[in-house]
Every structure is written in structure tokens, then in C-alpha cells.
Amino acid sequence: MNVIEIHHLTKNYGKSRGITDVSLSVAEGEIFGFIGPNGSGKSTTIRTLLGLIHPASGTAAIFGKSCFEHPEIRQQLGYLPSEVFYYENMRVLDLLNYSASFYKKDCSKRIRELAAVMNLDLTKKISDLSYGNKKKVGIVQGLLHEPKLIILDEPTGGLDPLMQQKFFELIREEKRKGATVFFSSHILSEVQKLCDRVAFIKEGRILRQEKMSDLQENTYKRISIELNQETRPEIFQLEGISDLQIKNKMVKFIFKGNINQVTAMIAELDLRNLTIGEPDLEEIFLHYYEKEG
Ligand SMILES: Nc1ncnc2c1ncn2[C@@H]1O[C@H](COP(=O)(O)OP(=O)(O)OP(=O)(O)O)[C@@H](O)[C@H]1O
Numbered sequence: 001m002n003v004i005e006i007h008h009l010t011k012n013y014g015k016s017r018g019i020t021d022v023s024l025s026v027a028e029g030e031i032f033g034f035i036g037p038n039g040s041g042k043s044t045t046i047r048t049l050l051g052l053i054h055p056a057s058g059t060a061a062i063f064g065k066s067c068f069e070h071p072e073i074r075q076q077l078g079y080l081p082s083e084v085f086y087y088e089n090m091r092v093l094d095l096l097n098y099s100a101s102f103y104k105k106d107c108s109k110r111i112r113e114l115a116a117v118m119n120l121d122l123t124k125k126i127s128d129l130s131y132g133n134k135k136k137v138g139i140v141q142g143l144l145h146e147p148k149l150i151i152l153d154e155p156t157g158g159l160d161p162l163m164q165q166k167f168f169e170l171i172r173e174e175k176r177k178g179a180t181v182f183f184s185s186h187i188l189s190e191v192q193k194l195c196d197r198v199a200f201i202k203e204g205r206i207l208r209q210e211k212m213s214d215l216q217e218n219t220y221k222r223i224s225i226e227l228n229q230e231t232r233p234e235i236f237q238l239e240g241i242s243d244l245q246i247k248n249k250m251v252k253f254i255f256k257g258n259i260n261q262v263t264a265m266i267a268e269l270d271l272r273n274l275t276i277g278e279p280d281l282e283e284i285f286l287h288y289y290e291k292e293g
Contacts, residue, residue, distance in 0.1 A: 001027070002026060002028070003026055003028050003063060003149050003180040004024070004026035004061070004149070004180075006058070007023050007058055008021050008058040009021070009045065009060055011053065012056055017041075018204060019041040019048070019205075022045055022058070023058075026180060029175065030196045031171065031175055031181040031183060032182050032195060033183050033184075033191035033195035033197070033199070034182065034185070034198075034199055034201065035191055035200050035201070038186060041205075042082075042184040043082050048060055049062065050067050050074075062077065063149070077151060078141075078147035078151070079142055079153075080155050082154040082157075084134055084137070084138040088127035089125065091124065091125055092121065092122045092124055095137065096111050096144060100144055100145065105145060110143070110146060114170070117166055120133065120136045121133075132163065134158075136163070139152075139155060139167060146174075146177070146179075148180065149179065150180070150182070152182070152183045153184045154185055155167065168190075168193060171194060192212065196213075197211050222276070223252070223255055224251070224273075224275045224277075226250055227271060228249070228271070228272050229270065230248060231249070236253060239257065240255050240258075241262075
């Protein structure tokens, strides 16, 4: 069953672009990454999905129902917005208890567990917290009622690397317990570690949806060659080469395909140096999918 179903969703802000014809689905138990640069439409998609803003056209459903028509769905979902605003004078525990009062269950044990994992001091006043610690409050708030669907809009901003790791571990644990996770980010490397599938959004449109395993199994290589003399681009016209950059005697490109073909081509060259590495997903997206944008 698909927990999230979005079909042809379009939303504009007056004359300015929001999102255009966005379609995607997230299966039960999946961790789904939603990747795009700043302003690409991630938050707009999420807010429309949650029924917080109205689309111009298209449909969005959670557990098969529209959030507008069935606000009770929110009982089963945990949402961390990209920006969190709190009552500055409240203590962390009071704020979390207040959030928990919206759900029909006792969340006090889970609040303490989550605060311990995230190293969050429950006795502090919100106004005394750093940006990263406020983000932790948002994370605990999103998870405290053990929701079936967790929607996180840029959750890791402000968290230090150790806390990011702890947070990822929390998300993996929620997945093991059966939760579905929708996770937006502009940092591909973090999504790479966590997600089963990923959609890339650019300028309000979805470019691709891929299984993470397919992306990683594809033999993408980042190849850098230093030659003993200057060269010509025609030599590098092999199928599968993209993002070819030639500067004096330095040649760089991304290659996808049978590695033997590219090593045969390189064997013909007079090399000074050669490095073959794995491009990160950022490079794959930016250079392979750029032309589709
Ligand atoms: N309330 C608003 N009024 C007018 N334009 C808006 C509003 N909210 C978003 N937009 C515009 O819609 C587009 C998509 O913005 P959105 O916030 O959805 O992107 P995002 O991918 O979440 O970006 P970021 O990573 O910076 O949070 C942008 O061009 C933005 O300027």
C-alpha cells in the first residue's frame, strides 16, 4: 500500500512558481528522500500534502485520504517543519507535554527516551536553547507519539555530525518498527545513507525518482586524467561520458557504463596520472540530470 500518493500537484504563489505537476508515491515502510536545491519546491510539496496550503490543481493523499477532508490523519503522522517557532518562555518538557496532549496516548516515556538519545535537556527554557537544540526539540516533537508516517522537512540543519548520526539511527529504528519516512533535504550525501528511494526536484518539477540501490549499482565513475600533452575533446566522445572538462593537459569526466570501454580508451593515451573515483550523488544528479531540468 502507498502511504503517500501525490498526483499532478501544482501550486503557484501569485505569479511566482511554487510546484508544477508534481507526482510521487511512497510505499509503506519506505524511507523516501526528497532532494532539491533551495527554493525548488520541497516545502511547498510537503505543506500541500499536509493540507496546510491549497493546490491550484492535483491531489495529495496520506493513507488514501486527503488531509483537508480528513484532518484526523494528523494523529498518525509526525511532522518536523523546516523552520520551527516556539513559545520562548516555555520549558522544553512543558512544550513537549503540550504537543503530546494532542494525541490520544501517553507519550511521557517516549519523550524521555528521545530526549536521552538526542542529548536534550528537558528542564531548559526554549529561549535559552541554541538553534541546533531547538531543532532537537522539533525532532522529539515529531516522533514522540510514535507516528506511522514521519515527514521531516530539512531535519538535520543545525545538528552537529554526532547528533546527525544519532538522528539517523532514530529514523532507522522507526523504520524497523514499521514507520514510513518522507525526508526532504538539499544534502544528497545524508539522504544517500538513509533512504530506500529518492526523488529529485528542481525548479518546482520532479526530474527523477530512483531506487537508491539502482543509483548506487550503476557504474558511475569520476575519472581524472593528467596527460603528457594537450588533447582534443573528440578523443573523449565515448558513449557514457558526461560532464567532460578539458583544461590544458587535465581531463575530467563522469562515466557510466562498461568500465572496460573507458580503460581501453585511456590505454591509448600518454598518461602522467590517472584517478578513478566514485562520484557522489550530487555530481550524478547535477551532471546527468541537468539536461532534463
Ligand atoms: N509564501 C510564499 N509566497 C511566495 N512565494 C513562495 C512562498 N513560499 C514559497 N514560495 C516560492 O516557491 C518556490 C518553492 O519554495 P519552497 O519553500 O517550497 O522550496 P524549498 O525547496 O523548500 O526550499 P528551501 O530548501 O530553501 O527550504 C520558491 O521559488 C519560493 O520563493
